[in-house]
Amino acid sequence: MKRMLLALVATALLCAVGPAMAAQHKQGGEAVVTFNNDLTTLDPQVGYDWQNWSVIKAIFNGLMDYEPGTTKLVPDLAESYTISNDGRTYTFKLRKGIKFHNGRPMTSADVKWSLEHAIDPTTQSPGAGYFSSIVGYDDMVKGKSKTLSGVATPDDGTVVITLSRPDATFLHIMAINFAFVVPKEEVMKAGADWGRKPVGTGAFKFVEWVPGQRLVLERNKDYYKPGLPYLDKLTFDFGLDPTVAVLKLKRGEVDIVGDGIPPAQFAQAMADPANKDLIAVGDQLHTGYVTMDVKTPPLDKLKVRQAINMAINKERIVKIINNRAVVATQALPPAMPGYNPDNKGYPYDPAQAKKLLAEAGLADGFSTELYVMNVDPNPRIAQAIQQDLAAIGIKVEIRSLNQAEVIAAGGAGKAPMIWSGGMAWIADFPDPNNFYYGILGCEGAVEGGWNWSKYCNKSLDDRGHAADAMVKPDQQAERIKLWSGIFDDVLKDAPWVPIFNEKRFTYHSARLGGDPVLYTDPIHIPVNYEYIYDKDIQ
């Protein structure tokens, strides 16, 4: 009975696909997107920067995806799925008729091989760890096996994945780029150049990539979603400074400024009435925060960390970046399930902050260091923090360094305080646990980890693991509440000062149409290329 219930729910999810994603516009037209940096790779198992993430999503598919512009999971290459009672076996039924760009039909063997390819140490996938809950992962990683025993393919259209423990985020992991399906023969043939010659099942086919100059994609005429994508051709131009890209957009030579509006022109661009419909604004799964090393005195005292939380004027910092963000009250961003709108966090109260410092025995203040990435506006934000803390007697020395050096200092536990701007943290998928383990959990508090405060609260970790074991659909609301509670308790321990949640601003030409959420998609960051269309040919 429970099995049937689960199957019904899964099919209900399938029906939810209907109206939002049906093709409504005429196909045709092109778009030109600019990026300052050349893309590094189009290999879905390797590519992990914010520029290639959505381009890879345009070329490949996974078993699952999200409704465009939302954080709602929907089946993609899978037509439906069922979850066993104990939550450890997922059976995916693949859609029929899906072909790779080279013409070959996709089968369950391809799904299995793609997961194996992601876990294979020689692939060097940054996301291999996401698949650790699949049975057989450890054997593959240690080199004892070349295949993943936990993935079975009883027939060409069915994939059965068995997990070593129930994992409530498993469907999110099946939607992430690292799990995208790739054709083995093309990967083998291209060898180390596979990242430059991608072949997938996605909405757009790869045409050419002139390194450092441009990438051209064209519409996949055999794409399984009828009538999609709308655009015939996508061109990415590289090497252009965002300031010049904006000039080119005004002249109609470029359609989307991929890097976002340059800070120096932001206020002017937003104030220009001609740009009213051209700048899409959306939320991201982002929080910018200051980490405090909880292992190093005097930041190891709770009252000191709370004092720092109350001393920083977050509104002023948001003004420094021209209101491109909203003040953050907690670790989770508002767009993330589990965000607690009733939790207002620590108020801005310098008087109270000084009192707390005195209670901690540090009425005369102390000296410390604040590490920051040296790209504007982060040094200016660091200066604002420095001034705020000086007002309560804390002398902060700013260490403005190259991104890689700050990350290394944080990983090594050398940095008492770090402003995360430009480096962290955006969620890889819309689940609260992606905002916990790596940056607040014990497993991230190791050498080289991203938990720069080295905060390790085992009881919270255990509560998190217990919540992640709740996989049934009727448990999901309860699970999110549990995570909400975990983050409320994190805030009480104050390992961070959450400062702001950045919004995404995408500047595009008048010719390109589509709901603004498509240009600030929280998953297909920043643009969901499948659903944008050319207004001129409608």
Added chain:
Amino acid sequence: MLTYLAKRIAASFVILIGVSMVTFSLTYLVPADPVAMIAGRNSTAETRQIIRQQLGLDRPFVIQYVDYVARLAHGDFGRSYARKTSVASLIFSRLPATLLLMLGAISAELLLGIPAGIYAASRRGRRSDKAVMTLSFVGVSAPQFVVGLTLLYIFAYMLDWFPLGGYGSFRHLILPALTLGIAGGGWYSRMMRSSMIDVLRQDYVRTARAKGMPEWRVVLKHALRNAILPIIAMVGLDIGIFMSGVVVVESVFGWPGVGQLMWQAIQALDIPIIMGVTITAATFIILGNFVADLLAPLVDPRIRLR
């Protein structure tokens, strides 16, 4: 001549080895971890260790260096950590654009700088001299980003005489070459001026004038040939500097040169690319100096290569 060549080539190898050693050590000493940059935010410690092993970054420093040089001797620049593609192919794909920009920039700076310097020298002490020197001072001091953007805004965006950045035709080359030429031209005009002033003081110049030769012939036929020597040496150096990339101008004009490749690699701590571009640039600097040294005796027969 042959011994001279042999000595130069041997010296070049020594320089290149030295450059590779220093650069490699520097990348190793930087307090940052390339594996952390590749593995990204959500990697587990296990994944980071796997990547470290796969890239051979868990081996001792000396072993890594010797391995690198051994491969370099076979022409293998290795593979980029982030892109996985061969560094050689990445650099070679950007060389034509870099070469073109270098030629354009050197032409622009010579066309602007030499006439300005000659004119200032011939009008030494007068107001026109001061005016030219002030202009050259501005040219040298103005930030390339500002100059480039200003030229782009006026001549491409407002007047539409040139394309808004990009690469492909002669028209695309003019504004970036001019941007670089204005800064370089400032230097060359000053150098030309002081060199010219020295030469115009010489006795043989006085003799030429006494013979009744028109001033322009004195300057252009006799003085210039002698004054141009330091310029030639500087051009040799410039070749090398431009071949290591000019990231600011490349970024403003969307010019796919080696500078942008290097800049991205430095940010991501992509060591193979950093090494590859540094060694390529060093090679071009050596070549540029070599060409300048070979040209010197053609201009001044008193110079002998030893």
